Amino acid sequence: MTRPAPTSPPPVTLSERVAEQLRRMITQGELSPGQRLSEQALSESLDISRNTLREVFRVLTKDGLLKHAPNRGVFVAVPSIASIIDIYRVRRLIECQALREAYPRHPAKARMRQAVESGLRHRAASDWLGVGTDNMAFHMGIVELADSERLNQLFAQVLAELRLAFGLLRDPEFLHAPYVDMNQKILELAEAGEFGKAATELNEYLVHSERLVLAAYARRIEAEGLNGI
Structure with a gap:
């Protein structure tokens, strides 16, 4: 045939x-x-x-x-508390699994490395907008480890919504500075082949990030009465 x-x-x-x-x-x-x-x-x-x-x-x-x-x-759009919680639920499901089951020689690790190195340079220059963009690229690289174009497309949408949630914070340095080192630690575990440990570290990272964003959102609602456009 x-x-x-x-x-x-x-x-x-x-x-x-x-x-x-x-x-x-x-x-x-x-x-x-x-x-x-x-x-x-x-x-x-x-x-x-x-x-x-x-x-x-x-x-x-x-x-x-x-x-x-x-x-x-x-x-x-201004993300709601419900949408922020859902974003992080999706992130934990997709990112942690992609990292845990990653192929050791996957080329997406090189893109993660590039994002981390760019984030370090932008942090040294106090370019927090640049650090935030590098952070998006790092997490996109994690999802690319799964080798699924459907997941890549879905996660690109999630990242856009996530960046809006980050935009609710008045202090981008407070938001982004700690995660440059956290990204580097996760990358080093992945490069050493410790994907299970890297996924566990990432899960804790995402829980911490979610709490920070939700707390910042609650403070802004209280200060401005912001409830979405």
Whole structure:
């Protein structure tokens, strides 16, 4: 029997490409929770029509990254306490398992190493936005150890929502500085082949991070009455 020829993935549409660009901007901390998005400014800067941009807004609103407020416009979403708890639940399920079952020579370890080294450089320069982006890259590298494109796509969405949660903290140094060393410790365990210990360390790390973000969110709600745009 002749095997059927493999089918090519469908071409990426303009709206999908722009949606990914905005999702990446959120993940890199370039857009902040609660920020209002100007339709005119964005359509001009992205060189797309307003109709295409509105389709992008619909996609990202469905993903929970944007929120439309009637008579006010489109805003970057503000994560709720429930969504933050769910983000960390998903992170523990995906990241810890990916790390525990990693193939020792997987190339994603090199990307984790690059993220850690970049984080150290950015921390030395007090570039906390850069440190946060390096942290996203490190955890994306952990998930890539699982060799699943579906998981990679799912986790990219989780990281965008996570960056919005991080954006609720007023002091990025307080948020990011300790985790540079924690990332390095997890990496060193993985490079030594101690994947079980690395996964245990990561689980404790995520519990600590979740508590910190939730506490910061609660303080901001109390101070500003913030309950989502």
